[in-house]
Structures are given as C-alpha cells and as structure tokens.
Amino acid sequence: MANKKIGSQTIMLENAPSIIGVSSIVGPKEGQGPLKDYFDLIINDMYYQEKSWEKAERKMMKEAVEMAIKNSKIPYNAIEYFIAGDLLNQIISAGYTARDLGLPFLGIYGACSTMAEGLALGAMIVDGGFADNVVIATSSHFCTAERQYRFPLEFGNQRPPTSQTTVTGAGAAVISSKVDNPKITYITIGKVIDMGEKNPNDMGTAMAPAAVDTIVKHFEDTKRSQDYYDLVVTGDLASIGKDIAEDLLKEKGLNLSNRYSDCGLMIFSPYQDVHAGGSGCGCAAVVFCGYIFKEMKKGRFNKVLLVATGALMSTTSNQQGESIPCIAHAVAIENL
Amino acid sequence: MPKSDITLEQKKYKEFAETKKPKPPVLRNVISAFIVGGIICTIGQIILNFYVSIGMDKLKEAPAATSATMVFLGAFLTGIGVYDQIGKRAGAGSIVPITGFANSIVSPAMEFKAEGFIFGVAAKMFVVAGPVIVYGMTISMIIGFIYYFLKL
Numbered sequence: 378m379a380n381k382k383i384g385s386q387t388i389m390l391e392n393a394p395s396i397i398g399v400s401s402i403v404g405p406k407e408g409q410g411p412l413k414d415y416f417d418l419i420i421n422d423m424y425y426q427e428k429s430w431e432k433a434e435r436k437m438m439k440e441a442v443e444m445a446i447k448n449s450k451i452p453y454n455a456i457e458y459f460i461a462g463d464l465l466n467q468i469i470s471a472g473y474t475a476r477d478l479g480l481p482f483l484g485i486y487g488a489c490s491t492m493a494e495g496l497a498l499g500a501m502i503v504d505g506g507f508a509d510n511v512v513i514a515t516s517s518h519f520c521t522a523e524r525q526y527r528f529p530l531e532f533g534n535q536r537p538p539t540s541q542t543t544v545t546g547a548g549a550a551v552i553s554s555k556v557d558n559p560k561i562t563y564i565t566i567g568k569v570i571d572m573g574e575k576n577p578n579d580m581g582t583a584m585a586p587a588a589v590d591t592i593v594k595h596f597e598d599t600k601r602s603q604d605y606y607d608l609v610v611t612g613d614l615a616s617i618g619k620d621i622a623e624d625l626l627k628e629k630g631l632n633l634s635n636r637y638s639d640c641g642l643m644i645f646s647p648y649q650d651v652h653a654g655g656s657g658c659g660c661a662a663v664v665f666c667g668y669i670f671k672e673m674k675k676g677r678f679n680k681v682l683l684v685a686t687g688a689l690m691s692t693t694s695n696q697q698g699e700s701i702p703c704i705a706h707a708v709a710i711e712n713l
Numbered sequence: 714m715p716k717s718d719i720t721l722e723q724k725k726y727k728e729f730a731e732t733k734k735p736k737p738p739v740l741r742n743v744i745s746a747f748i749v750g751g752i753i754c755t756i757g758q759i760i761l762n763f764y765v766s767i768g769m770d771k772l773k774e775a776p777a778a779t780s781a782t783m784v785f786l787g788a789f790l791t792g793i794g795v796y797d798q799i800g801k802r803a804g805a806g807s808i809v810p811i812t813g814f815a816n817s818i819v820s821p822a823m824e825f826k827a828e829g830f831i832f833g834v835a836a837k838m839f840v841v842a843g844p845v846i847v848y849g850m851t852i853s854m855i856i857g858f859i860y861y862f863l864k865l
Contacts, residue, residue, distance in 0.1 A: 429827040524824055531791050531820035532841060533800015533807050535742070538735045573723035574730070582730045620733050 381504070384598025386565050386591075393560035393713060394503035396496075397553045398449025401667040402437045403659070404519065404545025410645045415667035416546075417444055423520055423545065434463070434518035435470040437547040439477055442514045445549035445666075449510075456480055456551070457508035460499050462491040463516050463658055464543075465525060470516050480512070489584075489613050490567075490687030491515040492548060492662040493706035499552040500561040500708070509554045516547035517657030526577065526692055539579035541615045541656035544644060548662025550670075559673045559681075563599055563709035567591035569689065571702040577695050581618020581641070581653055584686040587703035588614060589625040592684055595707045596631060603631050607678045610669065611705070612661035612685035613641035615654030640664035640685075661685040669710075679712040746806030749799065753810045757783050780811055787812030791819040817841040 383389050400417045408419030418440070425433035438461065446453055459480035461471035468484050475482035487494035495513035502508050520530060522543035528534055552561065570590050574583035588611045596603065614622055619639040626633060640661045641654035665683055672678050686705040695701075760782050764775040787810075790796040796816045800807045807813050818838055825837035839846065 431827075528841065529820040529824040531794060531797045531816070531823055533791075533797045533803075533813065533816050533820075535801060535804040537737055571723075572726045572730075573719050574727070579734070582734070585730075586726065617730075617733050617735070621730055624729075624733075 384594070386568070386594045387598035388497075388501065388564045388566070389599075390500055390504040390562055390564065392504045392506075392554065393562050394500045394552050395555055395557040395560050396550050396670065396710065397451070397555055397557050398445050398447070398551040399549065399666040399670045400441045400444035400448055401548045401663040402441045402444070402546060403663050403667075406519070406542075406649060406651075407544055407546055407644055407655075407663065410649060412644055412664065412668045415671055416663060417448075417667070420545075423518075430518055430520040430524070431465065431469065434465070434516050434521050434547070435473045435477075437518070437545075438463070438470050438474045438514050438516040438549070441516070441547040441549040441666075442474065442478060442512055445512060445514070445551050449551035449553065451510055451551070451553070451555075455510050456512050458483060458499075458502060458511045459514070460485060460495050460502075460511060461514040462486045462495065464488065464522055471514070474514070487685075487704060487706065488687030488689055489517075489656055489658050489660060490685040490704050490706050491658045492665060493612070493683055493685035493708050496550065496552070496561060496683070496708045496710075497564040497566065497706055499550075500564060503552050503554050504561075511552045512549060513552065514547065514549035515658040515662045517543050517545070517659035519543045519545045519657075522657060536652055537578050538652055539576070539582070539617055540652045541580055541613065541641060541654055542645065542651035543657040544613075544655045544660040544663065546657075546659030546663040548659065548666035550666055558712040559670070559710045560713050561708060562711050562713070563595070563707075565591055565595040565598060565707040567594075567705040567707070569702045569704050571700050573700045575695070575698070575700050577690070577701070579617065580613070580656060580688050580701070581615040582621060583701040584688055584703040584705070585614055585618040585621040585625060588612075588618075588622050588684050588686045588705040589629065591705040591707050592626065592682070593629050593631060595682065595684075595709070599709075603633060604636070606633075606636060606680045606682045606709075608669070608680075609633050609637045609682045609684065610643075610664070611637075611639045611641075612683075612687070613654070613656040614639045614686060615641040615656065617653050618686075643668065673710065673712060676712065681710045683708045683710060742804050745802050746804045748806070749803035750806035750810060753783075753807065753812055756786075757810070783811045784815040787815030788819045791816045792823065796820075814842060814845070817845070
C-alpha cells in the first residue's frame with residue numbers, strides 16, 4: 378500500500394530529507410547577470426581549459442558535485458548514489474562525470490526539468506530509507522546545446538524574439554537524512570502535456586501548460602492555499618512562457634501574484650541580448666543552488682515551490698514535424 | 714505531417730499563445746538587411762571594377778575573381794568571429810550574398826573540428842549550405858533545360 382502518496386500525483390515525504398549542501402558553477406554571461414554574487418564559481422572561458430565544449434560541460438558538472446559534497450561537510454565516501462542528467466545526446470555529461478566520480482550512478486533525462494526530477498528522486502530515495510546521502514546534479518552549456526540543437530556558433534543567423542538562451546552552468550545538491558534546513562517536503566510528478574506547439578524557437582509557449590498543470594495538481598493534492606509559498610518558481614519559461622503561465626493559472630483560479638517567478642528571467646537581465654530569457658538544465662539548477670538555496674538559508678524565503686520545466690523533443694522529432702511534448706515536476710522545499 | 718490530430722484545446726491554446734508573442738521588428742530588420750546587403754554588394758562592385766581596371770575580362774575573369782575574393786572575405790570574417798555579429802543584425806542582408814554562403818560553410822567546419830577532420834570538418838561542412846547547393850543546382854538544371862528548348 379502506497380502510504381506516502383496523496384492526491385493523484387503528489388508524494389508526501391514524511392521524513393522530509395534535507396538539502397545539506399549545494400554548489401553552482403556558471404559561465405561568463407551568467408556571471409554578469411543579476412545573480413552573479415550568488416554563484417560559487419564563475420568561469421571566464423567557455424572551454425574551461427578543455428579541448429571541447431562537451432568536456433568543459435562535464436568538468437563543470439564534476440566540480441559542482443565535488444563542491445556540493447564539500448559544502449555539505451560530510452565525507453566523500455558517505456555519498457551513496459549520484460543522480461544526474463543533462464541535455465546532450467545519451468546524457469554524456471552525466472555519464473562521464475559519473476565515471477570520474479566513481480559513485481553508484483542513476484542517469485536521468487528530463488530535459489530542462491532535470492533539476493526537479495533529480496531532487497524528487499534523490500529525496501524519495503532518502504525518505505524511503507534506501508540511502509542516507511545522495512548527490513544530484515545537472516548541467517547545460519550554451520555552446521554544446523547550440524551545436525546539438527541549432528546552428529554553428531559562428532553562423533550569422535538571426536534569432537527570433539521568442540527564442541531563449543541556454544544557460545552555461547552546473548548545479549549540484551546533496552540530499553541527506555541528516556536534520557537540517559531546508560527540507561524537501563512534497564513532490565508532484567508531472568504528466569507530459571503537449572499543446573501541439575512545434576516551434577523549437579519558442580519553448581516557453583510549449584512548456585507553460587505543463588508547468589501550469591503540475592502547479593495546479595500540486596495545490597489540489599496538498600490542499601495548500603494559494604498564498605502558502607513565499608516563492609513559486611518555474612524553470613525556464615522565460616518572458617513569453619511566464620506571461621502565458623500567469624494567465625493560465627488565473628484561469629484555473631490560482632492567483633500567485635508577485636510570488637510567482639521564473640528562473641529563465643531571474644538569471645539574465647533583459648539587456649544581455651538573451652531574447653526571451655534563459656533555458657537549459659543549468660538554468661533552474663544554478664538559480665536554485667545559487668540564489669534560492671542561499672536566500673532560504675538566510676531565511677528570506679521559507680517555503681519555495683520549484684517547478685522545473687522540460688521540453689522532451691529532439692532535433693529528429695522536430696524535423697519530422699512532431700509537436701513538442703513537455704513536462705514539469707514540482708518540488709516543495711521548506712524551512713521547518 | 715499529421716494535421717488531423719490537433720484537438721480543439723490545442724487550437725485554442727495556439728490562438729491564445731499567438732497574442733502573447735512579441736512581433737519580430739520587421740521594419741528594422743528589413744532596413745538593416747537592405748543597408749548591409751547593399752554595402753556588401755557595393756564592396757563586390759568596387760572589387761569587380763578594380764579587377765576590370767587591371768585588365769581582366771569583364772564577363773569571364775573579373776566576376777570569377779570577384780566571387781573568389783568575396784568568399785575569402787566571408788570566410789575570413791567568420792574565422793575571426795565577426796560575421797555572426799554582422800548576421801545577427803543584418804539577417805538576410807548578410808546571408809543572401811556570396812559572403813553568407815562562405816559563412817555557412819566555414820562556421821560548421823570550424824565548429825566540428827572537435828569531431829576530427831573526416832567525420833567532423835569534412836562531413837559537417839555542408840550541414841547548412843548543403844540544401845542550398847542541392848536545390849540551387851536542381852533549379853539551375855531545370856532552367857537550363859527550359860532555356861535550351863526555348864532556344865531551339
């Protein structure tokens with residue numbers, strides 16, 4: 378009998394595992410953005426002294442994991458599982474990082490929702506008593522994502538205003554049974570929602586309904602009031618997606634007003650030539666591990682709902698004319 | 714493409730989302746494309762006039778030498794990371810001229826060097842320009858045939 382599940386899609390974590398250490402590493406552009414003071418490390422070289430961007434990305438992920446473990450002040454060998462994913466084909470950043478870390482590894486793919494998926498799975502493992510300490514990580518890199526999904530960097534094309542900029546960054550978090558704050562209390566696993574959007578240069582529009590669906594389910598399942606959270610933050614809907622999500626939420630009777638925000642808008646300033654805003658696995662990861670976590674530690678936020686959103690398409694499905702299936706997972710993180 | 718499987722809900726969402734999207738600055742884009750494209754063509758004309766002035770044949774040698782020079786310039790500006798900055802503002806103004814063609818070949822060749830010279834540089838060189846070459850040649854053949862038969 379599943380005794381931890383409430384409502385249709387939500388899990389209540391009775392033991393409320395804690396996030397005891399996080400870290401965030403970002404690229405140069407993110408390091409000039411409004412959240413620059415919150416990141417643990419800003420790299421100035423997109424290659425990060427490696428031979429390829431792919432290697433640079435996995436180096437960021439590896440260092441983020443090591444730094445998160447260090448920040449959590451538990452010994453390295455106390456970590457029992459490593460859960461990670463990224464955007465690259467066959468999640469190579471996570472796979473190679475796991476090779477170098479030598480930890481038991483579970484690879485996950487949720488596109489840009491990976492941070493929330495990782496937090497959810499890690500928290501379930503710890504809450505269920507399957508491990509005491511789990512580290513989760515995700516990363517994305519502007520150059521590796523561009524070359525996989527779009528055009529070569531030096532190609533002189535024009536981006537439409539709806540397009541988003543992939544965040545260069547890696548975030549990692551250690552989830553533990555140790556009693557500390559903040560804690561993960563509820564998880565709402567999202568359903569895949571496809572509203573028939575086909576434009577890969579407009580992910581916010583495609584993903585907004587998935588975010589809204591998960592947020593609405595979360596409030597229904599937990600029976601929490603709409604002003605319960607200090608901050609409800611979506612992953613990377615960016616300006617257009619956030620605008621749509623706000624309207625859809627109101628339509629469903631949820632008025633989060635100024636407590637709703639989006640990582641894709643927080644990480645860059647509008648003057649950084651990023652079009653609609655940031656995207657990528659790294660977007661929700663570094664905003665959470667950098668800004669949100671640190672502000673929770675200080676007590677500025679005490680109840681946060683992180684809803685990372687992901688578009689589950691590939692260049693192949695897109696070229697074959699298929700629409701974009703999208704997902705969002707919600708993780709409630711609270712100081713108790 | 715499957716068109717029939719769009720639900721009413723999806724259609725409504727599409728219409729609603731459309732109202733939220735910012736319009737691309739068409740007028741500004743068109744004007745900057747016109748100006749930059751014009752500048753590139755003027756440079757080409759100057760080079761052509763120069764080659765003619767040093768005694769090259771006006772219909773055969775000079776245009777070929779001009780094209781080669783413009784391709785070199787496009788490739789060079791791509792290599793030093795300038796062409797994408799021009800393209801970002803000029804759009805079609807810098808894609809349509811032959812310099813844009815050079816950019817579309819040099820940029821993937823540079824980027825895929827990490828995958829080696831055979832499966833990287835050589836194989837990926839035409840990812841952007843390939844369709845242009847295929848359909849450009851197809852159309853030119855069709856026009857060639859039409860021209861041939863009309864002349865008869």
